[in-house]
Amino acid sequence: MADRYEEWASRFDGATVWTLSVPEGSVHPVLPDGCMDLLWIGGRLLVAGPDTHAGTSAVGTGGQYAGIRFAPGTAPALLGVPAHELRDRRVDLADLWPGAPARVLNERLAEAPDPAAALETIALRRAADTTPPDPVMRFVAAQLGAGRSVADTAQAVGLGARQLHRRSLAAFGYGPKMLARVLRLQRALTLARSGTPYAEAAVEAGCTDQAHLAREMRDLAGTTLTAYLTPT
The missing domain is CATH 1.10.10.60 (Homeodomain-like)
Structure with a gap:
């Protein structure tokens, strides 16, 4: 059974929403693309920083993944952190936004019937309250x-x-x-x-x-x- 990947244009300017299903026991290669992603994987809300080398799917092997991929230069304003601090890293959003905000979003994702759509909504609502990208x-x-x-x-x-x-x-x-x-x-x-x-x-x-x-x-x-x- 092969990986199943789907993507579509987001309502967030320049972003792409995607889902990925990886068979148990396999890994999915991830190549550098200049982008940053907000991910929902295994009950965790993560931020994937910009990569300088190839890696694999962010958590373990196999499973269901959902994400929104932000075009180069657009995520730092949204997340409130310079991109170089997240280079080659996968970080829990709770480590960037301590306290209630990240906890509420985790609960919302856990209950969402469509995590990919929920991630897009989170990004759009966050963008309405933050400074636009440079x-x-x-x-x-x-x-x-x-x-x-x-x-x-x-x-x-x-x-x-x-x-x-x-x-x-x-x-x-x-x-x-x-x-x-x-x-x-x-x-x-x-x-x-x-x-x-x-x-x-x-x-x-x-x-x-x-x-x-x-x-x-x-x-x-x-x-x-x-x-x-x-x-x-």
């Missing part, structure tokens, strides 16, 4: 996601290299060069999944050649394109 950093993420260079992006927003790096740590969890690598890998994977030959996918995504993409895949995902994209 529009400059959302623009930075969009530019890097489209394949624009870090230097050109910095110039477009009028930030020096140090300023951009510092603000990127807070918004994305790591510097703009790392975010550019992660988003480039995701572009290549999207192309490869659609049937584009690996060599073409590499160049179209922004790598110098297929060997470059292979190195990035090993470094960021810990595997090969063929191993990752071949169903098991």
Whole structure:
């Protein structure tokens, strides 16, 4: 039995709501994507920080998962914590929001017939009471996601290299060069999944050649394109 993953666009700007069913005894690979997620797994409400390397499904093996994935740069304002503090971490929301708020949300999720929809509602209500994400950093993420260079992006927003790096740590969890690598890998994977030959996918995504993409895949995902994209 294979993993069953479904996703759909959220009413929260730029976010994606998703569900995942993992058969008992198996794990689900999670690759860096520049995003942060609010997760409901095994009765726990978790925050998944931005990843710099591949991991597996957040808790144990097998089970039902629900989440809302926030576009790069949008979750820190919502959660009230800089992204770099959550880099490569999975943290109980109660550790970020101590006291009644997190407890109430846990109880609400536990009783919800549709945890994914409940997570989306939580995000929307929270957003109504918090400062919007930094529009400059959302623009930075969009530019890097489209394949624009870090230097050109910095110039477009009028930030020096140090300023951009510092603000990127807070918004994305790591510097703009790392975010550019992660988003480039995701572009290549999207192309490869659609049937584009690996060599073409590499160049179209922004790598110098297929060997470059292979190195990035090993470094960021810990595997090969063929191993990752071949169903098991």
